[in-house]
Amino acid sequence: METAVSVDAALGFALPRRHARGRLVRLGPALEEILSAHDYPAPIARLLAEALVLTAMLGATLKHAGGQLTMQAQTEAGIVDLLVADYKGGALRGYVRFDPERLAEQPGQPSLFSLFGKGYLAITFDQALTAERYQGIVPLEGGSLAEAVEHFFVQSEQIPSLVRVAVDDGGRVAGGLLLQHLPEGEEGRERLHTRLDHPEWAHVRIIGETVRAGELADPGLPLETLLWRLFHDEEEVRLLSAVPLEKGCRCSLEHVRGVIARFSPEERAEMVDERGTISVDCEFCSRIFPIRLDDLDA
Numbered sequence: 001m002e003t004a005v006s007v008d009a010a011l012g013f014a015l016p017r018r019h020a021r022g023r024l025v026r027l028g029p030a031l032e033e034i035l036s037a038h039d040y041p042a043p044i045a046r047l048l049a050e051a052l053v054l055t056a057m058l059g060a061t062l063k064h065a066g067g068q069l070t071m072q073a074q075t076e077a078g079i080v081d082l083l084v085a086d087y088k089g090g091a092l093r094g095y096v097r098f099d100p101e102r103l104a105e106q107p108g109q110p111s112l113f114s115l116f117g118k119g120y121l122a123i124t125f126d127q128a129l130t131a132e133r134y135q136g137i138v139p140l141e142g143g144s145l146a147e148a149v150e151h152f153f154v155q156s157e158q159i160p161s162l163v164r165v166a167v168d169d170g171g172r173v174a175g176g177l178l179l180q181h182l183p184e185g186e187e188g189r190e191r192l193h194t195r196l197d198h199p200e201w202a203h204v205r206i207i208g209e210t211v212r213a214g215e216l217a218d219p220g221l222p223l224e225t226l227l228w229r230l231f232h233d234e235e236e237v238r239l240l241s242a243v244p245l246e247k248g249c250r251c252s253l254e255h256v257r258g259v260i261a262r263f264s265p266e267e268r269a270e271m272v273d274e275r276g277t278i279s280v281d282c283e284f285c286s287r288i289f290p291i292r293l294d295d296l297d298a
């Protein structure tokens with residue numbers, strides 16, 4: 001790797017002697033661009049920033065570039081009604097639907113429980129080549145989204161994992177660390193051999209826990225430098241892929257037109273403005289698509 005990356009990248013690495021692998025992610029300008037499409041109050045922007053880091057971290061583990069990872073939080077009676085973030089080939093996007101009035105009643109950064117109530121986090125892996133789809137669902141419990149994702153790996157996947165995410169005070173830079181223990185001789189052997197108290201894993205986890213929020217969300221600290229700072233005592237740290245991250249949306253006029261076409265003529269008549277146009281905006285990127293009713297009928 002010739003140049004050190006500090007922002008908008010996911011860096012994969014492995015600690016072969018410890019049977020561990022990991023990802024470091026940091027978002028800067030890409031995060032700012034995604035947030036600038038919305039006018040979210042600080043607590044909601046922070047939540048989306050955390051979700052985007054986690055989405056990038058998991059998305060970068062997909063085997064093929066065409067795969068997609070989607071993280072969706074659904075709630076019952078929370079301030080947040082829906083949170084969606086997805087990743088495809090390094091492109092990230094996301095949005096949050098929430099109740100601004102109930103949020104305004106909360107002082108400071110609301111707890112995960114006030115935001116989500118009784119919520120669930122669904123993580124969906126779509127592998128491109130095999131068209132294989134896998135979805136895991138965990139309750140949104142604990143102190144943060146990162147904690148819920150850690151539970152997802154440990155409980156549903158039986159993979160000892162450490163997940164840390166930090167957002168800087170301004171809410172415009174965010175970073176994260178994912179560490180995972182690979183069962184010895186993963187290929188061809190049962191996952192049952194994975195033990196949470198494996199001494200190698202205990203060691204890796206202890207080191208991972210020393211990472212500070214200020215380091216994860218420091219846009220001036222190259223990811224390689226942070227990796228070295230954490231694991232310089234290890235016999236071998238292998239750098240894997242560095243995936244560039246960017247804001248990306250896959251909305252299109254054709255898709256929006258298709259959605260509107262499915263409404264009945266009566267329903268469409270209610271949506272149309274005085275100029276004969278239905279305006280539909282993409283929830284991810286806030287782009288507005290004006291659909292002319294005449295075009296639909298043609």
Ligand SMILES: [Zn+2]
Nearest residue numbers: 249251282285
């Ligand atoms: Zn869009």
